[in-house]
Amino acid sequence: MSHRTVNFKGNPVPLEGPELKPGDTAPNFRLQQNAADGLGDATLDDFAGKTLLISVVPSLDTSVCAQQTRTFNQKAAQLPDNVAVLTVSMDLPFAQARFCGTEHIDRIKVLSDHRTADFGRAYGLLIAEGPLQRILARAVFVVGPDRKIKYVEYVPEITQEPNYDAALAAVA
Template sequence: MTQERTGVATFKGNPITLVGPKLTAGDSAPDFVLSKNLLEEVSLSDYAGKIKLISVVPSLDTGVCDAQTRRFNSKAAELGDDVVILTVSVDLPFAQARWCGAAGIDRVITLSDHKAVSFGQAYGVLIKEFRLDMRSIFVVDKNNTLTYVEYLGEMAEHPNYEDAIAAVKTLL
């Protein structure tokens, strides 16, 4: 049976249910299968040997998600080639590509959890009521160990960008 967590998150003050475990720093990063585009899927192993900053957003077509993705895109260059920034949402790959083109996003890799929401369930961020992934940040080292985890308590709030970037920099 899939674990459901209640009382840990809200959307505009209204309680929502998160499906999956609560991960913590020190845990092994769960594997995932996400759509890179309509025909290509990727998993955690596709980013082997890289430090991974996984930025999870409910939908790129909302203000906070847009700002979050732009912020990490602007930081990507200063982090270097050992770091990959993945933005995960349940948006269709077509919508992600359209949004990235319009927003000029060229350093962040957008990945879609739309098919099976398996990432959301594995990382404990699937919102049961909306079938979206809850805003969160995961930093995964080169050995696929979580070194930083931030689950937002309110879906409409921004994550702690500075702490996430600092967590990545400690691994460089």
């Protein structure tokens, strides 16, 4: 049983994995993505030398997650070229691609942890028990080019949006 929790509509749900903090080294990951030539993997190494803003959502097909993804997609246009914005969820890559096409998400990479949930465990976001089992909690991470975490927000209530301004300020 986990000792860390977040709330879903005021009710605590347990999280699996460590609570990461600024200064920690970002765990590596292998996430799946839908690409023109089929499914492919994306790892932390693929973004070497870049600052990453990693937006994590429970499911793109919910209003708050959709809004979070649209907001970061819009803000990505104002960020320098050395910043990559990722959205990570447990949604299947095909569902992510459908969402991105419908919502005109074209400035960020949308990646899936559905295969192994290793990202969720490594970043302390996996909801492993109860009715929300096997989804990711809402969070935002900023990782510097040195792979050190510069900013972390584990959003305490899953149904609320993150602090966009603080995350974007950490990218600068």
